[in-house]
Amino acid sequence: MTKTAAGTQSRHAALLLAVMSAVQFLDAMDIASIGPALPLIQRDLGMSPEVLHWVVSGYALGFGGFLLLGGRLADLFDRRRLLLGWLVVFVIAGLVGALTSDGLVLVIARLLKGISAGFTAPVAMALLLDSFREEQARNRALGTFLAISASGFSLGLVFGGALAQLHWRLVFLLPAAFGGVVTLVAAAVVPRDRRRRTGTERLDVLGAMLVAGAAITLVYGVSQASTAGGSHPLTLAALGVSPLLLALLLVVERGHPAPLIPLSIFARAGLVRANVGMLMFGAYVAFQFVLTLYYEGTLGWPPLQTGLSFLLGGLLTGTTARYWAAAVTRFGTWPVATAGLFLLATSYAVWAVLIGRAEPLALLLIQQVLGGIGFAAAYSALNIAAVAGAGEQEQGLASGLFNASAQLGTSLVTAVTATMIAANGDAIVDGYRAGLWTIVAVSLAITLQSALGTRTPQP
Helix, strand or coil: CCHHHHHHHHHHHHHHHHHHHHHHHHHHHHHHHCHHHHHHHHHHHCCCHHHHHHHHHHHHHHHHHHHHHHHHHHHHCCHHHHHHHHHHHHHHHHHHHHHCCCHHHHHHHHHHHHHHHHHHHHHHHHHHHHHCCCHHHHHHHHHHHHHHHHHHHHHHHHHHHHHHHHCCCHHHHHHHHHHHHHHHHHHHHCCCCCCCCCCCCCCCHHHHHHHHHHHHHHHHHHHHHHHHCCCCHHHHHHHHHHHHHHHHHHHHHHHCCCCCCCHHHHHCHHHHHHHHHCHHHHHHHHHHHHHHHHHHHHCCCCHHHHHHCCHHHHHHHHHHHHHHHHHHHHHCHHHHHHHHHHHHHHHHHHHHHHCCCCCHHHHHHHHHHHHHHHHHHHHHHHHHHHHCCCCCCCHHHHHHHHHHHHHHHHHHHHHHHHHHHHHCCCCCHHHHHHHHHHHHHHHHHHHHHHHHHCCCCCC
8 A cells, every 4th residue: 555545544544543532522412502591491481390300311212122122223334324324314403402492392302313323323333333443543433433422422511601601502503513614524424335235134012112122111210209109000011011011022032033132142241241331421510410419509600610620521531532542452441430430429429528617619639630531431441441442333222322321310319319318318418428328329330341351361
């Protein structure tokens, strides 16, 4: 290969990485940015708290419920068409959300955005893994990809607060505009899918329905428990149906000639451990949830100030994630993940001990430094562990499983945290402290299981 050809190929790979990172940033930012706008949406559209809750949960249901189907489709069908098609859905749903004056339509728009993210996230990861096949180059590319993704989670609150300060509709409108630009660039950059197909690929439709059903009923049940109570009939029904659907899924997958989730993928201990470790993402979102309540409910901070309070952590996450991804090559996956998880648990424990007893800005500075670096290390290492060793026909599935674990972890940990706050004083500082200790307990548990991974021989 000539130097000119190699340079052109390198520039194209860099541009493809930038586009895939932008796709992941959109998906990540949409999770966090809606929070600061919720009170304004409730006021303008006259939505009750029960309905307003679904502006958040609708996205999580769509995202978590369709990630595995999106991952499997990314392994079986044309990735370029899937990516562009669902990016268009994302843009249209964003425009509908920005323009509607009906609360139900807004919830449906959020659901569609979540479903689109459930397809674009694993497709973007699969395209990235297919473009960077050498280990060191792949880890560097993953470092950049994960840094931008992680900063989307962290900076979403900042952007959401800034946009909501102007008008809540901008929280929908500007991401839709940015998504339109990303779609146009992706159409020019993403190569046509040249994978060979036999023409006999089969899609496990029943498996897809069972996966989505199990995830949706679980998320719905946990969400319902935090608002209506654990003894509410709908809560009990949803939490009862979810394991039944999961058990039926296992039966169907064992007997299907082309299963949605080949059960053999769970033979890789690293993938299973990484997916359990993604409870850390739920703890991270739950921590932001508690601090947002504390800042705005107790300290009286405006949305923009609350969003800016997470800026330092977001910047540290974005600037250090690629270095932690490179450190995986040198030190191994689980030592890096364990170090990051321990820093996160420590940052939460500082708040749990000192909330209401120390200057909040001092606590914020300590947490943002420890948490920003810790999240970058843990998220990068766990993502690499989840997709390591995935074959060409498993890349989308492995990525989908990882992202689905993050969404389910978010719903579970946030719901349990909200329940602990309500049971121990609601808006009183003691309630927030109980919620924070719940987050600390979850974080220490997954730090321990990650540390056990350091004793497992690395492939």
